[in-house]
Amino acid sequence: xxxxxxxxxxxxxxxxxxxxxxxxxxxxxxxxxxxxxxxxxxxxxxxxxxxxxxxxxxxxxxxxxxxxxxxxxxxxxxxxxxxxxxxxxxxxxxxxxxxxxxxxxxxxxxxxxxxxxxxxxxxxxxxxxxxxxxxxxxxxxxxxxxxxxxxxxxxxxxxxxxxxxxxxxxxxxxxxxxxxxxxxxxxxxxxxxxxxxxxxxx
Amino acid sequence: xxxxxxxxxxxxxxxxxxxxxxxxxxxxxxxxxxxxxxxxxxxxxxxxxxxxxxxxxxxxxxxxxxxxxxxxxxxxxxxxxxxxxxxxxxxxxxxxxxxxxxxxxxxxxxxxxxxxxxxxxxxxxxxxxxxxxxxxxxxxxxxxxxxxxxxxxxxxxxxxxxxxxxxxxxxxxxxxxxxxxxxxxxxxxxxxxxxxxxxxxx
Numbered sequence: 001x002x003x004x005x006x007x008x009x010x011x012x013x014x015x016x017x018x019x020x021x022x023x024x025x026x027x028x029x030x031x032x033x034x035x036x037x038x039x040x041x042x043x044x045x046x047x048x049x050x051x052x053x054x055x056x057x058x059x060x061x062x063x064x065x066x067x068x069x070x071x072x073x074x075x076x077x078x079x080x081x082x083x084x085x086x087x088x089x090x091x092x093x094x095x096x097x098x099x100x101x102x103x104x105x106x107x108x109x110x111x112x113x114x115x116x117x118x119x120x121x122x123x124x125x126x127x128x129x130x131x132x133x134x135x136x137x138x139x140x141x142x143x144x145x146x147x148x149x150x151x152x153x154x155x156x157x158x159x160x161x162x163x164x165x166x167x168x169x170x171x172x173x174x175x176x177x178x179x180x181x182x183x184x185x186x187x188x189x190x191x192x193x194x195x196x197x198x199x200x201x202x
Numbered sequence: 203x204x205x206x207x208x209x210x211x212x213x214x215x216x217x218x219x220x221x222x223x224x225x226x227x228x229x230x231x232x233x234x235x236x237x238x239x240x241x242x243x244x245x246x247x248x249x250x251x252x253x254x255x256x257x258x259x260x261x262x263x264x265x266x267x268x269x270x271x272x273x274x275x276x277x278x279x280x281x282x283x284x285x286x287x288x289x290x291x292x293x294x295x296x297x298x299x300x301x302x303x304x305x306x307x308x309x310x311x312x313x314x315x316x317x318x319x320x321x322x323x324x325x326x327x328x329x330x331x332x333x334x335x336x337x338x339x340x341x342x343x344x345x346x347x348x349x350x351x352x353x354x355x356x357x358x359x360x361x362x363x364x365x366x367x368x369x370x371x372x373x374x375x376x377x378x379x380x381x382x383x384x385x386x387x388x389x390x391x392x393x394x395x396x397x398x399x400x401x402x403x404x
Contacts, residue, residue, distance in 0.1 A: 031317065033236065108320045115233065115317015117376035118310045125378050160370065160392045167369025168362065174319035176327050190362045 011054065018044040019051055023058070024065040028108045032062065032116040032123060063126035066109055070100070075135060076142070086146045086197045094192070098185035107173045114170065136162050142197065151196040165191055213256065220246040221253055225260070226267040230310045234264065234318040234325060265328035268311055272302070277337060278344070288348045288399045296394070300387035309375045316372065338364050344399065353398040367393055 192198035
């Protein structure tokens with residue numbers, strides 16, 4: 001991602017972290033519309049030019065701040081996908097995924113990202129290219145493994161299946177009475193089972 | 203819905219329509235945060251008290267404005283669900299559903315509704331109770347019919363399946379490059395087929 005902030009003098013990691021933290025807080029509090037580069041600079045305790053030297057638009061900055069928050073290490077590596085079966089991979093990430101997706105911070109971020117998708121398409125475009133697409137490629141690799149094993153239909157449309165999984169979770173957390181981590185664990189199992197990626201133990 | 207606006211003097215349907223239209227426009231333009239009862243009154247050309255006489259909060263008013271827009275006649279009746287098979291019911295609504303969900307107005311509304319879900323939960327609660335829940339009950343009836351016919355697994359979690367269908371569509375329309383009506387028709391067929399509600403003609 002150096003292409004996105006490689007300009008100007010050498011970067012101070014603490015300054016970067018403070019700016020990203022301020023951008024995330026302001027985005028959660030007020031959405032894209034309620035966030036300006038000036039406010040971000042002020043809350044991070046730096047000058048506005050310091051922010052602009054690193055990120056040219058607030059959409060780029062917010063997208064990176066969101067990525068850092070939701071990434072964690074929930075993503076199986078390509079090597080895992082080649083070596084393990086889908087059931088093992090799901091079992092390896094599902095508890096952490098339940099914790100993350102049940103958290104208030106995740107809910108707030110999903111709401112703000114989706115809320116900005118039409119009014120500020122640039123934010124979704126940056127987030128999609130840098131964050132969502134690489135994860136969809138891994139999910140597609142996992143589903144192709146499951147197709148080889150016969151638990152996902154050979155003629156299934158994998159893009160649609162990925163939308164159904166991601167869409168179910170994002171829609172569920174925005175409904176009234178969102179699940180806690182234990183409820184989300186059951187929910188994720190049910191989603192993965194429905195798709196053919198997971199068999200509940202008997 | 204008379205309980206939601208039954209107060210005060212007899213209602214003038216044109217005034218109601220103008221207020222609902224103004225609320226919808228302002229909500230799409232600026233989200234809940236960018237909409238006030240005062241602005242709605244001004245744009246509708248009525249006094250603020252006229253608005254408050256009908257709706258006690260902007261969340262109630264916006265929820266009703268959104269419901270009127272997305273309802274259309276896409277919903278099969280309980281009688282249809284009892285008499286027709288799921289394939290026939292889907293075929294009867296799928297073209298209109300594709301038209302609606304591919305429209306810019308639908309995308310903008312989905313984004314704004316989801317965007318408000320965490321910061322303004324009251325809006326989602328009203329919308330959920332009055333609009334979403336009755337439609338989920340019909341979808342569940344349709345899925346139970348499909349279970350009887352054996353195209354949906356007997357042990358499927360219907361709430362999760364409904365989230366997967368609705369979640370896929372709402373997530374897809376917020377992604378970069380949303381489909382046009384023809385693309386959405388293919389997309390919906392793929393979603394319904396995946397769940398077991400639709401068989402593409404050979």
